[in-house]
Amino acid sequence: MSAALRAGLTRAGALAAVTAAVGLLPWLSGRDPALTVLRARSAEQEPTREALAAVRRDLGLDAGALGLLGDWAGALVRGDLGQSWVSGTDVLPSVLSGLGVSLSLMGASLMVALLVAAAVCAPALVRGARGTVRGGGGAMAAMLAAVPEFLLATVLLIVLGVWCGWLPTSGWQGPVNMVLPALAMGVPAGGIVGRLIDDALPAAFGERWAGLWRASGITGGRIACAALRRAMPALVPQLGLVVVGLTGGAVAVETVFAVPGLGRTALGAAKSQDLPLLQGTVLALLTLGLAAGAVAHLVRGRLLGPGLKDAALALPAPVVAEPTRLRRAMPVLLAALLTAAIGWGLLGDPYRLDTDGRLAVPSFAHPLGTDALGRDVLARLGHGAAATVGVAIAVCVVSYLFALAFGFLPNVSTGAADIANALPPVVVGILVAAVLGPGTAGASLAVALVSWPPLAAHAAALVTETRAAAYLTAQRAIGARPLWILTRHILPAVAGPVARHAVLRLPGIALALASLGFLGLGAQPPAPEWGLMLDESRLYVERAPWAALAPALALALLAGLAVSLSTAGLRTRHNTGP
Template sequence: MRRTIRPGLVNGLVLAASRVTATALVILLIGMMPWLSGSSAEYTILRARYAELEATPENLALVRAELGLDRGPWVIFWQWLTGLLHGDLGSSWITGEALGPGLFRSFSVSLTLMGLSLVVALLVVALMLIRPMRDGLRFRPNRGSGLGSAALSSLPTFLLGSLLLICFAVWLGWFPPYGWQSIRYAVLPAIAMGVPTGAYFGRLLSDAVAGAWSEPWVRTWVLGGVPERSLGLAVLRRAMSGLLSQVALSIVALTAGAVAVEQIFAIPGLGRSMLGSAAAQDVPAVQAAMVLLLLLAAVVGVLAAVGRWIILGPALRGGAIPVPRPAAVGTRRTGVTALVAAGLLGLIIAAGLPRDPYAADHERLQAPSWGLPLGADASGRDVLARVAHGAVSTLGVAVLVVAATFVIGILVGLCGRWATGLIEVVNALPTLIVGLLVAAVTGPNWLGAAIAVAITAWAPLAAHTADLVAEVRARPYIQLQPLWGVGKARQLFFGVLPAVVPTIGRHAVLRLPGRALELASLGFLGLGAQPPSPEWGLLLSEGIDYLERAPWVVLAPALALVLASVAAVAASSREG
């Protein structure tokens, strides 16, 4: 008798092959970083190690020989890989010391900060779930637009961290301003990282919970007399089943993307260590840090799979992943909010466009007045003019990036489980490091920053797409279509995609503030738009040092970013 291979075993093998293949490709790219970066580190290392020597061709050649760069990429890659397999992360080009002990200390700090940030995020999520759970038990589906979560998730972590630092460390003295010596040092950084993350996930989960409450099985359970507590837990299981992949991706992103917060609070974490190593052209240190992030991504991916198995149990055996359809239904209030937010932002832009954003003809840090509604920056330039002119570059580039990641996410997500490993690995790549590599090829400009963000930002959308596609294909009317003579292409374009694209489009819009912030971070590090460009991220980074003395130089671009986020989220809710 012919034996049938169980779908669960097939899915496991596909996931394993996907992860192994993607990890091997990225390991190859990491190992080739000394050549892919396009920069020569000989002069920097000569100055760091042998300051008394002149930068002559002979001395630079000696440095290349000492680093082993004269032996060619494949020899060096093989030596690096074999050392990695034996637990050797390599040695620093700058100090010559082994990288392992220092990086593991930094990694442990980042993991601790990530764990505390997740605790804060879970508290925010719990607060946001109170209303949809309460309304669901009363069969009054939550129709809110989630604008509060949109505003919170659009706050730059470095801005929120700076505000917390000034208010609670400098003014009130409740917490230490910088360092890493006890749990008190982690409170403010964890809040700065956890609140935006919790607001984002709270929005996704509250939508999924509201959608689960509207499904027919809930009414059946109620008629069967199922207690409210059991019903509520079942709804949460239903909602969480499709979001665990998003949670897993964000756990890695929290660790990889904590550079700004670690810089503000002088935390010796992995992100700050990578930034310093990249700036010093210490390629082995950057390679080792990226390997640790890949290891974290693999562990978190396994834990997410275990969590899905615990939640779904036997449902996974058939290969279907039940994902509730978010009940993203807008109301009149949602539409009014979108119009108000867009109107205020449009008013700021209309009032500032006729003004000169580059003329420094005002007093430095001049306070707002009738003639200067948003005040002047540290160079005496009109803040209103700079915010208005920066809207075009900031929002325009962010929209292009979101559109590109939307298309990539849909295409990769359609590959299903074959793309899981690639999604997890790409999500572990810090945008900063990708930005450095892209800038080495294209030069520091807005296009290079946009490419760097697009390379790393499609992973959450692809993961969400894969989950939704699996759920849609498991629906009875889709499974019956082949019996009616419906081909695979027609099934995809007229059955699966129409059910998936609106939700992923809304998810992409929710990511718009994050994309703008990533572009701003690259601009702050000199890898994106260059001064004197009025790009909003540059405005925030230029004004952050004057936050206590002249808060308007920071609050104005931050307000514009929040208004754009609220308008985008409200509009997407209305369309849903």
Template sequence: MIRTLDRLTPALSRGVTLCAVMVLVAMLPWISGRDPARSILRARMGEQDASPEALAALRDRLGLAEGPVAHMRGWFAGLAQGDWGTSWISGAPVLPGMVKALGVSLTLMSAAFAVALVTAVLLAGPTMRRGLRGRDTRSSGTVAASLTAMPEFMLSALFLVVFSVWLGWLPPYGWQGPAHVVLPALALGLPGGGLLGRLLTNAVAATFHERWIATWAVAGFSRRQIARAVLRRSLPALMPQMGMIVVGMTGGAIAVEQVFSIPGLGRAVLGAASAQDLPALQAGILILLLNALVIGVVANLIRVALLGRALHMGALPVARVVPLPPDPRLWLVPAAVVVILLVLLAAGLPRDPFTSQFLRLQPPGFDLPLGADGLGRDVLARIAHGALSTVGMAVLVTLISLFIGLGMGLMPRLAIGLIEVTKATPPTIAALIVVAAMGPSAPGALLAVTAVAWAPLAAHTAALVTEARAQPHVRIAPILGVGPLRLIPRSILPAIFGPVLRHAMLRLPGNALALAALGFLGLGARPPSPEWGLILADALPYVERAPLAVLTSVLALALISVLGVSLVSMTRR
């Protein structure tokens, strides 16, 4: 009975979580605390006040007078019949437009995934060649980590400046031919390719440490046969992560489509969120979630097909790659980044980040080291004050996520469904739901990033808790009369807190970049806040007249990326 319950609990957790997500999407018009009828009329009529009669008539026509529960039932019934709602702005059905935008996004994501695969093969190629020649397969992974740490919106702005404005090689905006696909696909695919390349490199290196490699070499198998077998052995473990990478592209595609003016699903959903067109937003979020679910199922099916009979025979040994020896020089990189940030703070904090006291887009000079933005404000002052805002919010997100992750990870069977769904949700999608509820704001961005940032920490905690409970002194504790309320603080938490805390600190730069991405998309801090993502968004319209303004913001964000890369590189040794 207990074993059956243990098996059913994870499945029940997944089912409850999926149902809760569907109910949350269905209740978007109501969770904001605003009158849905008033929101509809405001979306159609601007800021004009609606009469009570018009509000009552609209509630009756749309079924809002019956309340949220009845409206939710009607929404689910409409989904079953293919009716996904009617736009509050245009009055047209939302599904055809969203499906058309989905086709554009899938084309972009396919090209980006091809870029990611090529990047991963190029990154893992040297490790494969060294393994086939019997050499050391350990790798620092610096290049892969560098690509992984670059957010899509930052790469998009950088490529726009370099390849479209300065070099003029590729078109900057639109979706009219193959040439318009190149820069968006590179911006979207390179970060995923870096992560996939790092995972593939580690998996290949681990496989070459298994004993059967030497046996095959002695038996006379060719290098090509061994390489094929190594890939067949390495890829199954990567399929869940590969699915997560593709799901992550759905969030990154929103920023890429916004920068390059691509009429895809991400841009359509972002526009619906900005206009508070909640039926369109509901349909877009639901399509994004279904897309993530399908990707996860396909990745798992490919994994099962690759494993074949070995999945049921338990014939998959696990090897650990010996880490590289520590290199004390790696501390120079994060130290240099911290010094640069301190210099920026010392130089910029005494300056005014809000007053328009210079010429618009004034170039850098002695009195204006980084120039002025499109409103004549001091860019150095805004970047310095934005550092405090962005990094400070990232620290708060990290600490809150740490405690939530520890709490949820201590009950892995009950929380497994919530952990899995949350890990597969990009911060951008969470932010869209938060914006529908409370509008764009800095606290909303903090809430959205925290809502997904805890899940990797919870998964790590759950794995460590399983290992800790398997220790002899923990297994014997209940026999000695130590109950769970005493066992967790005395034996479990001391064993897991240190590793999870280090993991949380490693995610600090990524949380800062996620907050900046939401600010860039208009889902976070509002003007005139000197938030780094918002600074880049303000500079982007002037990319052709003042590309240096865009590049300055990109370089500021690159500091956080470099810090994240250096920290990851040090911990891998």
């Protein structure tokens, strides 16, 4: 069996497994759906055994797991997503309505992303057209890319919506309601796209054809367009992942701005245990992600042409400028600020209530003020580091171990990795919350399920490279055992670089956990988790904005640390090789 066929079969198997999990949500949830439906239909009716049995018969829940999956799949083929357990209406119109809103928002966000990417890449294009091979705005792009959508949405809501009053902060009445959500989703996406292109352009401008064109008198504009087209085929798959990321970002952004899109509908269905509506919305989100990946593959083949559609048109390593002294010290400075804030906060009690001091302004007794229950914000910030950063370390270790295991089985893991890339952490968090309920364990599992593919791809590349080394061929020739070669040569060559890669992804994992906490899918009250603190403070942001800015600044410092570490990791990989 060829490697391509094995990868295709594993991809189809992973997709079938995810689809089956969605179909089996009523059975996997561990709760009695009949009780939810009975309470939705009549809050006053007693949940007697006979009443619950009647509801189960109506819903078909007494058919068992396989029967339930078969009935759901058969109805799905006919285009029937069932009826909502809460409202009793058909699910399909609700899904289509939310899909239309989400597609409009994603379209506007993509326009914002392209504008941001163009602004980031413009200096590199101008310099390259003039013959200077150097990137332009990589640092700025990295900063924009590291800001999570839910954090940017909250800041935009506070500054432009509440303080300035320039734009509406909720609803979906017209194009003006689209501005703030599109900015919150499009700016980070534009930072990612801009950084990818900015890193690839210097290598394209440094190739021989660019020098020959300049010597032949071809205008700088034509050279810049050709270099951009030259860099795009290798970047298109990454751009597809950016679109997939928009589906996950839409859940948080739609929640912040009360936009009736697909993400907010899915989140509401998960919290109300309306499983048919949750099945339809998650299936639509999964379809959007897979469609984005398929379109990216087709566009890449179109850019390469028929002769190169199966080739890897790789560029040389980007030209990385030597970091300044300030940039080298930036990770240390950011880590020191976070450590100081956390250490100071650990001295206080995060659960001590003071109803007389609710929403107090910052003072010597409470340097960051108090929340709506009179709890010290700085103390909650310090103790919340364990729930935000400590759990992220555990998730990072699990992802690292998964990556090492799957790195030796690339053909088996490819399909699962493709499906995992098509599911943002928020979507997986919604599914896990529907099964296990919201909580830290469920949020950790959700992030771990989607954070291993980049590490596994890195491990697989290192395994392939190490196995092909000449010295290992000599070891096999003299009779070295495969287990000895694996433990003494291959595993040590893979474990170290992948571990450093995992450390670079630690702040991003912490931000993903915070986003689930912000949506109510992670740590639950009264836990002092940063994302949950930011969500709780939104209710009184007009009266006490400092309570929202404190966790926002902590998350911003964490995002800045992610930027600094990723830049250092990029520079190391370019200088030392993969």
